[in-house]
Amino acid sequence: MTQQTSTGVVHLTERAPVVTGPEMLASLVPPPQFDTATFDSYRADPAYPSQEAAKEKLQQFVAGGAPVKRGGLFRRAPKQAPAKPGVYLDGGFGVGKTHLLAAVYHALPSRRKYFGSFIEYTALVGALGYRNTVDLLRGADLLCIDEFELDDPGDTMVMTRLLGELVASGTKLAATSNTPPNALGEGRFAAQDFLREIHAMSDSFETLRIDGVDYRQRAIDGSAVVLDDAEYTAVVADAASRGVASDDAFAEVIRHLAQVHPSRYIRLIDGVDLVGLRDVQVLTDQSEALRFVAFVDRAYDAQLPVAATGASLDAVFAAEMLGGGYRKKYLRAISRLNALTHAVHDSADAA
Numbered sequence: 400m401t402q403q404t405s406t407g408v409v410h411l412t413e414r415a416p417v418v419t420g421p422e423m424l425a426s427l428v429p430p431p432q433f434d435t436a437t438f439d440s441y442r443a444d445p446a447y448p449s450q451e452a453a454k455e456k457l458q459q460f461v462a463g464g465a466p467v468k469r470g471g472l473f474r475r476a477p478k479q480a481p482a483k484p485g486v487y488l489d490g491g492f493g494v495g496k497t498h499l500l501a502a503v504y505h506a507l508p509s510r511r512k513y514f515g516s517f518i519e520y521t522a523l524v525g526a527l528g529y530r531n532t533v534d535l536l537r538g539a540d541l542l543c544i545d546e547f548e549l550d551d552p553g554d555t556m557v558m559t560r561l562l563g564e565l566v567a568s569g570t571k572l573a574a575t576s577n578t579p580p581n582a583l584g585e586g587r588f589a590a591q592d593f594l595r596e597i598h599a600m601s602d603s604f605e606t607l608r609i610d611g612v613d614y615r616q617r618a619i620d621g622s623a624v625v626l627d628d629a630e631y632t633a634v635v636a637d638a639a640s641r642g643v644a645s646d647d648a649f650a651e652v653i654r655h656l657a658q659v660h661p662s663r664y665i666r667l668i669d670g671v672d673l674v675g676l677r678d679v680q681v682l683t684d685q686s687e688a689l690r691f692v693a694f695v696d697r698a699y700d701a702q703l704p705v706a707a708t709g710a711s712l713d714a715v716f717a718a719e720m721l722g723g724g725y726r727k728k729y730l731r732a733i734s735r736l737n738a739l740t741h742a743v744h745d746s747a748d749a750a
Contacts (some may be wrong), residue, residue, distance in 0.1 A: 408639045408646050409671065412655040416666030420527040423662065424535060427513040427523075429543075430700035433501035441498050447611040450495065453488065456607050457499055460486050460573070461506045483605045485562075485572030487547075490609030493734055496575040499609075500543050503573045509540035516545045518693060521554045522662025524561065533561060537568050544574040546696070546731075566603055574604065623712040623733075624740040634706045634743055635675045642672035649679045649709060652694075653687050661693040665701070673743070674698055679709035683717045689725065691715070692732045699735040704742040712736040 429436065438458055443450035460482075486503075488496045504514045513536065515523075524532045536542065542565060562572060626634060638644035645668070647655075659667060668674065682688040698705065705712070713736060716729045 406639060406642055408635065408644055411645045411647050411667050411671075411674075412651050414667050416659065416663045416669070418526075418663050418666055420523065420531075423519065423523045423526060424513075426665070427515040427519065429501040429504055429514045430497075430702075432700075432702050433498060435505075436498045436501035437505060438499075438502045441495055441502060443495075444611050447494075447609075449490075449608055449610045453607040453609045454499060454502075456605075457486060457503055457573075458506070460571070461503055483603060484566045484570070485574065485604040487601075487604035487606045488573075488575040488609055489606055490575075491611065494609050494611035496609060497545055500545055500573055500575050504541065504543050507541050507571075511539040512541040512543070513539060514543040514545070516696065517547050517554075517558065518661050520544065520561070521558060522660065524557055525660075526662070529557065529561070533564050536561075536565055536570070539565065539570050541571045541573065544572070547574045547576040562603065572603065623707070623737050624743065625711045626706055626708050626743075628708060631675065631677065631706055631708045635673070638673035638675075638704075638706075643670055644673040644675055645671050646675040647677065649676045649707070652676060653682070653691060656690040656694055657687070661690065664694050664697040667694070668698060668701055668703060671701075671703060674703050674705045674739075676705065676707040676712075677709065679707050679712055679715060681710055681717055682715055682720075685720065685723075685725070688716055688720055688729065692725075692728055695732045695735055695739075698739060702742070703739065705736065705739040706743050707740060712740060 438454055441450075441454055443454060445451075463482075488499060490496050501514065504512060527535065542562070566572065635644045635646050656664070682691060713733050715736070716733070720726075721729055
């Protein structure tokens with residue numbers, strides 16, 4: 400495990416974390432900010448009725464489906480389509496999909512349930528092997544998959560096969576994405592086998608659309624906070640006096656991410672209270688950009704403030720990338736970066 404320091408400055412580029420399969424399995428729980436997420440604490444926006452409707456549908460899902468109303472003595476109850484084993488929350492950024500997914504996790508009274516991102520599950524397969532992963536997860540009552548995304552058709556085919564085996568053994572599935580399941584992969588891959596796998600998977604899910612405004616943008620001005628060198632130095636020093644702050648050149652972090660498996664990014668920031676990135680530069684390489692997105696997701700899950708100099712983090716992805724197949728993924732990362740850079744001042748004020 401990563402060595403933790405009580406206070407001071409650390410460098411992410413000096414960390415080489417290792418995560419074992421059992422540790423990965425034990426970590427499949429909701430992120431800390433959703434430890435207490437419930438259906439009651441979900442605040443549906445009255446302007447978007449689909450939010451309340453999705454919440455009610457998920458409550459039915461947890462309860463095993465709505466009860467079938469019986470007819471009179473000589474009247475047959477109307478036939479109802481069998482409930483699908485999975486629910487799929489499709490919506491934009493910051494409309495509460497992860498909150499609702501965590502609420503499903505907490506509401507289901509079961510010891511065998513897991514909550515993780517798509518990349519965490521595929522990393523588990525990579526660490527333990529496919530058959531061992533199936534054996535470990537088989538018998539689980541619920542599998543929650545946050546941000547079901549397709550960076551690689553091979554990973555997706557492995558995941559759909561895994562879900563198929565788990566569904567056959569009685570596991571319920573709950574997933575979120577910014578794309579409906581039958582549209583995953585559009586504009587990216589066209590391999591026939593891949594598309595067949597996706598369509599087969601989509602048959603296991605009832606899709607619930609959630610509309611709304613990104614809650615992360617409601618209280619901020621829509622852009623990331625950029626610090627000058629003096630401000631950055633002061634912020635990092637202040638954070639290091641109260642806890643642990645990381646301080647690295649952005650380009651060096653990007654290079655280091657290529658040497659660490661994305662499943663281990665969470666350990667890169669283990670014990671860190673603030674992430675410092677000096678001289679942010681616009682990313683033009685797709686692989687570098689996708690790795691940075693995965694890193695941002697882990698930082699956001701940990702609710703780590705991000706202090707940065709250089710280019711604004713809301714413009715860190717080159718314009719041509721925002722027009723490609725990963726557009727939604729990059730926009731979600733920008734939304735999260737905006738929130739995390741504003742959190743620097745919130746944490747300083749709280750101190």
